Amino acid sequence: MADELLINKIKKGDKNALYELYKSYKEPFLMYCLKNHSFSNTPEGLHDVETIYHDIIVKFRRNCMNGKLNELEKASLKTYLFSIGNNLIKNYFRDNKLASQNMPIESNSFIISEEPQYGYDDTTLKVINLLRSGKLGEPCTKLLTYFFYEGLSIPEIQDLLNFPTANAVSQRKIRCLSKLRAMI
Amino acid sequence: MDKSELVEKYLLNQMTPSERMAFEDRLKTDRSLADEVDLNKKIIDGIRQYADEERIVSSFKEQYDGEQTQARVRRLVFIRIAAVALLLIASTWLLVFYFGSKKAPGEKYISKQEKKLQPTHPVSPSTKDSTNKNLIAANNKLDNFSELARFEALINQEYRSEEGFEVISPKNTQKYKAGDPIVFRWQRQGTDQLNLVIFSNKGKVVSEQKIPSSFSYKKILIPGLYYWQLETEEDAVFMGKFIVQQPVSNAK
Numbered sequence: 001m002a003d004e005l006l007i008n009k010i011k012k013g014d015k016n017a018l019y020e021l022y023k024s025y026k027e028p029f030l031m032y033c034l035k036n037h038s039f040s041n042t043p044e045g046l047h048d049v050e051t052i053y054h055d056i057i058v059k060f061r062r063n064c065m066n067g068k069l070n071e072l073e074k075a076s077l078k079t080y081l082f083s084i085g086n087n088l089i090k091n092y093f094r095d096n097k098l099a100s101q102n103m104p105i106e107s108n109s110f111i112i113s114e115e116p117q118y119g120y121d122d123t124t125l126k127v128i129n130l131l132r133s134g135k136l137g138e139p140c141t142k143l144l145t146y147f148f149y150e151g152l153s154i155p156e157i158q159d160l161l162n163f164p165t166a167n168a169v170s171q172r173k174i175r176c177l178s179k180l181r182a183m184i
Numbered sequence: 185m186d187k188s189e190l191v192e193k194y195l196l197n198q199m200t201p202s203e204r205m206a207f208e209d210r211l212k213t214d215r216s217l218a219d220e221v222d223l224n225k226k227i228i229d230g231i232r233q234y235a236d237e238e239r240i241v242s243s244f245k246e247q248y249d250g251e252q253t254q255a256r257v258r259r260l261v262f263i264r265i266a267a268v269a270l271l272l273i274a275s276t277w278l279l280v281f282y283f284g285s286k287k288a289p290g291e292k293y294i295s296k297q298e299k300k301l302q303p304t305h306p307v308s309p310s311t312k313d314s315t316n317k318n319l320i321a322a323n324n325k326l327d328n329f330s331e332l333a334r335f336e337a338l339i340n341q342e343y344r345s346e347e348g349f350e351v352i353s354p355k356n357t358q359k360y361k362a363g364d365p366i367v368f369r370w371q372r373q374g375t376d377q378l379n380l381v382i383f384s385n386k387g388k389v390v391s392e393q394k395i396p397s398s399f400s401y402k403k404i405l406i407p408g409l410y411y412w413q414l415e416t417e418e419d420a421v422f423m424g425k426f427i428v429q430q431p432v433s434n435a436k
Contacts, residue, residue: 015240022244023251054241061237120233123223127230128237148196148228149235174188180227 003077010064022057025081029053032082037089052088055132059084062120095133126184135183140176147173187217191224328408329427332385335411338423348373352398354412354426362407362431369398370414370422378414378421385409407431 009017030049039045060081063069075083120128131141143161146152154166154173163169185193193199194207211218339356352369360366368380380399382391385408391401407430414422 018240019244019247022241023248026248050245054245057241057244058237061240121226121229123226124230124233127227128234131231131234132238144231145235145238148231177188177227181223184227 006077007064007069010061011067013065018057018061021060021077021081025078026053028078029056029082029085032085033089038093048092052085052092055088056081056084058132059088066120123184127180130180130183136176136180139172140179143169143173144176144180187220188224191217191220194221195225195228328385328406330385331409332383332387332411335383335385335387335423335425339411339425349421351414351422351424354424356424357427359427359429362428363404366401366405366426366428367398368395368401368412371397376416378416381413381415383411383413385411 006017006021010021030046030053033039033049033052034041034045039049069080130136131144134141136144139161143157146157146160147154152160154169157163158166158169161169163172190207194204199207211221349372350370352371353367354360370378372378377394377396380391380393380395381389382401384390390405390410391403393399405428407428409425409427411423411425413420413424
């Protein structure tokens with residue numbers, strides 16, 4: 001019941017509720033990763049786990065916002081989150097060409113077998129995942145975020161990112177968008 | 185302005201109403217332009233969604249780390265306070281229960297008599313170890329010879345004497361030269377040892393020992409009035425006093 005209440009709040013866009021969820025499962029997920037997967041208990045290893053945990057939260061939020069939480073009827077919130085996490089961990093080890101111990105998740109009663117759909121267009125989702133993966137590079141990601149999300153002007157971005165001229169910003173923006181388009 | 189710039193201007197709502205109308209008219213007929221708008225819209229949506237999500241998790245991380253730091257600080261402060269409190273408790277315990285609870289030998293007797301005498305202040309707790317320091321400090325005071333009313337009353341009280349008990353020395357107010365040994369001697373029928381306690385005229389314990397029947401106190405006492413008491417395990421049996429005189433050179 002507590003899970004349902006929390007999910008209903010998150011569905012309505014309540015960020016405090018989402019933070020409660022974030023706070024509740026961060027430590028357990030960290031422990032789960034260190035215990036069951038080949039993450040090292042070093043700052044780098046913990047950073048990777050944290051990145052995966054952030055992805056879990058983001059994906060969970062998308063599912064909530066887009067009414068894609070039917071699967072939860074079969075499992076607890078924790079199992080659901082950890083199932084998302086397991087998929088992400090699998091991808092992490094695949095992408096980094098690392099071997100995981102591939103331990104089973106805590107409860108075998110519920111496993112998300114496929115990457116859930118989050119109510120976004122495929123292209124949009126690819127863009128999100130590309131940016132999240134860092135494959136576009138930090139300068140491009142920052143520039144595009146400043147321009148399209150923050151709504152900053154070209155001169156403002158020039159100041160923020162230390163470009164020599166406004167034109168250099170415009171040129172870089174065009175190149176970044178082209179690169180992004182090519183990647184999707 | 186090339187096509188992509190035009191599309192971006194349209195998607196970012198930077199066109200004038202007339203430009204916008206003209207552009208939307210063109211969209212109806214230009215399929216490739218419409219595709220370009222669609223693709224760019226999805227890309228911009230993706231960037232915005234990514235940035236929105238990134239902002240949320242960043243703020244969560246910041247808040248979480250802040251709370252963790254605060255919790256650590258609180259734990260640290262608590263541990264420090266607890267450590268200081270424990271230290272204080274331990275120190276107090278040492279002072280009160282180790283030093284303080286060591287009853288002054290005359291306390292048993294005094295407590296029984298005091299009901300009648302109503303003393304002005306209790307016997308100050310002390311130890312043999314602090315004796316010398318106390319004596320040195322007392323030496324600077326001029327009232328080393330003044331009488332302690334509470335003890336004086338006890339001397340004059342009828343104490344419970346044992347059959348055949350007799351004090352041989354020192355007699356009441358007997359005077360000794362500074363540095364002379366003070367011989368404590370008594371007679372009694374019992375064989376158990378008595379506790380001999382010497383008090384300063386401030387009521388502080390100078391010496392405490394279990395003695396069979398006589399004892400020669402050879403430590404140097406500073407000049408002044410002293411009280412002495414004999415006690416069994418249960419009760420005091422005698423209280424007397426003696427005087428250690430000022431050395432001649434000091435007297436001058």
